[in-house]
Every structure is written in C-alpha cells, then in structure tokens.
Amino acid sequence: MRDVAAIGVGMTKWGELWDKSLRTIFVETALLAIDDAGVDRIDSMVVGCMSSGLFVGQEHLGSMLADYLGRIPIPAARVESACSSGGLALRQGFIEVASGISDIVLVAGVEKMTDVTGCEATYALGTAADQEYEGYHGLTFPGLYAMMALAHMHAYGTTREQLARVAVKNHDNGSKNPLAQFPFKVTVDAVVNSALVADPLRILDCSPITDGAAAVVLCPADMAKKMKKPAVRITGSGQATDTIALSSRQDITWLESTHLAARKALAMAGRKIEDLHLFEVHDCFTIAEIMITEALGIAERGRGGRAVEEGLTSLKGKFPVNPSGGLKAKGHPVGATGVAQAVEVIKQLRGEAGERQVKGAKRGLTQNMGGTGGSSVVHVFEAE
C-alpha cells in the first residue's frame, strides 16, 4: 500500500441553506478543496451522502456531482454508511490512493436536509436505525440515544450536568469557528432548561439539522512531497460494524464499533491514543461524546462524564475533543460530517485553525459513527 497524504481541504458556511441546492453546496466546497490543493486535475472522486434519495429525491450522486463539478468522465462513487458516510468516503478514497489505481482523489461529503419537513427529516434519519425493528415501532434517534444516556447514568452515575458540559464545551469551541451553524456559547443552565426532546436529552443536547458539505483532496505521499504545499499524512484507517438495532447489543453503554475501529486505525499508524493531540468525534448527542471518549480510551470506561467535567477534553485540556465545535455547534449534515472532521484535523495540523488552534498539534484523530454505533470509522492524521 502506498502512503497517502491530504493536500487540500474545503468547507463552506453550514446552516439552513435554503437558497442553495445539494449540487451547488457540493460544487462550492469541492472547488475550495481543489484550489487549496493547487492541483489542475482530479483522477477520481468519492462522495459520502446518507440519504439524498429521501432528503432531495436524488440518487446517482457520482454522475451528477462529477457533471456539475465539470469533471466528467472521471470515475465517481457515492458511499453510504448513515451518519458515518463521510468517514467511509475518506476511507474509500484512502484505499483508492493506497492501491495505486488513482493518484489524486477528491473525497467529499454532502447532505441537504432542510428541503423536507421536520417529520420527513426524522423519518429519513431513522433509516440509519433498524427500520423494521426500531423505526416502525416509533423509535427515533433522540429516543435511542436517550435510552443509551439513561443506561449510562444508571450504570456509572453520569449526571445531567455532565451531559450539558459537552454542549457547553463544544459551543465554546464552535464560537471560534466562523463556518459553524451555531457559533455561539451556551451555559449549563441553558442546556438543562432547554426544551425536552427525549428524556433526559434536551434540544441543546442534540446536534441540529444542517445543510452542508466538506471536501479533502488526497494523493500519494510521494507526490505530495514534490508539491510545495503543506501536506498531512493519513497514517491509519479503521472501520468496524456493530448490530444495527440497539436491542441486540450486549451493553448499550459501550460503543464497540468505535473501540475496534480506533484500535485498528491506531495499530496501522503505530500510535497510542496518548500520542494524539486532538480528536474530532461524533457528538450527535452529548451522551455520544461521553461514550466515544470511553471507547477511544481517552477516559476510563464509565468516566467519560467526569472527563468533560474535569476539563480533560476541553481545548486546553490534555485531550482536546471537538475543537471545531463538533456536530453540536458546527452542525451535522449527516453525510458531510466525517469529511468535515478531517478538514478540521488537517487545518489544526497545518496550524491554520485560528482562535481554536490546539497549540503544537502534530497528530490528530477523527471518529465518525453511523446510527447508534452500528458503524464507526476512525482515521489518524499526522503532520509531515
């Protein structure tokens, strides 16, 4: 396998982009990444998108987006793994470059979620769960994560306030990210008194519905060296699955797919979790970030709540988690999230993260997750 480097990143302002269509959002973002990479061609393209069929009535994104980007006849693939579609796109692009079949690969994630009603969006997101055994019986994602939160509180004494601390931290970070959908701070009081969605989760525990895209340009590390651009190597890629239905899990307070994907990615990179300087993880709900920090080994099992309370995961803590603001503040266009995590880590490792820069960051990790952890994708990035 060839070594792989990321040589360009692109991201535009996320939010409710009612005046833009999926194709427009994608093209604007992809052009930024291609420009940043300074390349005059791309050889192939991989796009992560969860459910453009249900959100905008459009499949066949490979053809459509290559067409609108003006890049036909290049090969173009769309990949899907629910909310980890972006992470999967990164992994497929990584494998494509590593294999030698393509040199310069554009990896993008995109989702246009606000062209449907709230009910329709909830239905579309529910397709990440087991529709036959969960969705059609009335379960929604806030409901599923609420059960995980209650179980975690029961098993480990995780508190309502600790959940809120995740939102507070991520909005603190997000307030420093001009591309975030909600770039403002929130308080613990605001979170615990916000509207109840599914007990114990309140609206400020939940990531929002977002339109947005993110893009990264990959190429062989050798080729990157010859360019006079800042390059970041992808040194590890791990992916794992778990049962799609929460009811089939042995322990709903534990994210086994994240644990295994991280172990594989770190083994490939030859690194330990302590070697890394920042983490972009899948905080679709506040409880998710707590469980992810445990699955990654940042916090001991059951102590993810305390870790955030004690500042371990804050921007200046030992393990800064979600300097970008995370899904919570930055927004969560489901198929784009995994690629946006990579954009943030690459910017951080290039020292271009502005006010939210993690000082001296040389190695970082992304963790992107589908459903209630039915799939996880983890990547390790290292500055040259």
Added chain:
Amino acid sequence: MRDVAAIGVGMTKWGELWDKSLRTIFVETALLAIDDAGVDRIDSMVVGCMSSGLFVGQEHLGSMLADYLGRIPIPAARVESACSSGGLALRQGFIEVASGISDIVLVAGVEKMTDVTGCEATYALGTAADQEYEGYHGLTFPGLYAMMALAHMHAYGTTREQLARVAVKNHDNGSKNPLAQFPFKVTVDAVVNSALVADPLRILDCSPITDGAAAVVLCPADMAKKMKKPAVRITGSGQATDTIALSSRQDITWLESTHLAARKALAMAGRKIEDLHLFEVHDCFTIAEIMITEALGIAERGRGGRAVEEGLTSLKGKFPVNPSGGLKAKGHPVGATGVAQAVEVIKQLRGEAGERQVKGAKRGLTQNMGGTGGSSVVHVFEAE
C-alpha cells in the same frame, strides 16, 4: 496492486419476492457465495444498492447486512451509482483487495423493489436521472430511453423489429436460466404488439421491477491459487461518468461513459474486445443493448441493430451478449444487477452455465450502467 481473483458466487431465484425482506434476500445469497468460496471468514464487505431508502425505508445497509449475516464487526460499505451500484461494488471490492488492506472481500448487490407501489417505484428509479431538470418535469426512464431509441432510429435507420430482436434473444437465453424472473421465450410479434410504454418502447422492451441479490467473494490471486477451487481473475476494471441529464449530451445515440470505461478496463487487462468470449451488458431497455454493443466496439457505430438481427450477439454468435438472459429476462433488481453480471461471467468461465454455456469461454466482460449512461462500470474476467 495485487492481482485479484473471484473464488465464489451466489445467486438465488429473482422475482417478486413478497415473502422475503431485503435482509433475507441478501443473507441467503451471501451465504451461497461464501459456501461456494469455501472460506471460513470474510474480512470486509461491499454492498451495492441503489435506493433502499426509497424502496424500503432503510439506509445503513453496511451495518444491517453485516449484522444479519452474522459477520460484525467486519468493515462493511454500501455504495451507490444508481443502476450501476452493483458494478461499483465490484470495483470497490476489487480495489480493496488489490490495495492489500483486506484479503477476503464479499461483494454483493441487493434491491427490494416490490414493497412499494408502481408509482413509487417509478419515482425511486427516477432519482437516477437529474430529478431537478428531468424527473420533476415528468420524465421517467422509459421516456428517456424512448428518446434515445427514436434518435437512434432516426440517425441510423434502426428498426422496431431490431429492438424486438434484443428481447427475443435475451428471453431465449433467459429460458435456459432457472434463476431468471421471466425464464420464457418471446417472439418478435409478441414484443411489437405488447403494451406501449413510451413510444417506441413497449412493455417487452423494458426490464422488469425485481427483488433479488447476487454475491461474489474476492481474494488475492495468490491466495486463490493455494485453494483447490476454480478461480477466475478480474484483470480489468474501468469506470467513467457522463452528464446525468440526457439534454446535456452531445449525442444521445452514443454511450460515452461505457465506451471510456471499457477502454480503461481492456487497457488494464491488456486485451481487445475481440479477445473476449462473452458479454453481460446492461439491457435495461432493448435500445440500451444496441447502443452498448456499439460503445463496446462489438458492432460499428449505428450498426448495433443489425448486429442483433444478424445473430452476431446470440448465444452461438461471434460475440454472445447476455447469455444469462440479461436484465430483460433475468430481472433487474437495480443494485444487484452489476454483481449478477459478474456471477454469470464467472460461472461461464468455470464452465458451469448449463444449457446456456458459451463453449470454451475463457474471457468475459461485464458492463453495468447507471441512469441513461451517467455512469458505467466495466470489468474483464479471465479463467486461470
């Protein structure tokens, strides 16, 4: 890149499988392929599916299908390229094995299309076209291909009877395939007098709505050699895109994406079209097969209609096209079709195709297409 071999195939009877769900159809088929390969593990899995979100309200197939196959926590990806999703899955699996990141990869395609009404199915299939500029203005796929057919008839004198000859040939072949949805013969008279769908295309010019799956197990060629199983090498893989909207094409009688994908796949294999002994191609409508034979170079440009009329593409012709019965007779569960084409070619090259066996077949080609040719994937297979 490592050399890649196919060591197992699986396919079950296709049709309107009202008593089976998507996951059941997939698992039955995948188990056949794993059993045929004689392996005790798979390292990774790639599933092609066009629109499970719209057809059955389920995304996140990687997690769900790995789960129901009893193979979690292996990495599992779902890929989509409209009706070429199966071909794309094969390509991604090929790249994954070639790269060295995985050894034994299960490639599958699946679609469950009959859980919705005919109108809903037509809408879902329409997401392979440019919905904003084609679908929402009333165009359906029979309508789009009807325009291509009329243009081809106008430009090259292709006749109504030549279109019918494609259906007659493919049903002749399909009558020898016990897994086909419609394993019976039809006559030219029956085709030209069948119900009009979109002039000049009649119902017997169109591939049907089908439930079904197909699966192939891939591994490095070196590993295949050590097993005492018949192995077939994948020696070429090509993919290309074209404009998603028909109105953006320079010439709607020509399938440029198929032409380019085939050129790439043949170049990788170091073969010419004349070196191949059989072809499984994407005859979603009779006109499609005529245009594909031209794009592949089996027939001269404009002479695809004559080629079928003269028997060039029949089972005992110089270039046997669709010995399996094609999409026309075998059925067209959209995401599964590309993988089923590979299943047929591999069976043929192993000499296991029964009554429809192409004698002495040692090399074959699959051509799978999305939309009106917005994407094409071509693979070359060779017997060891």
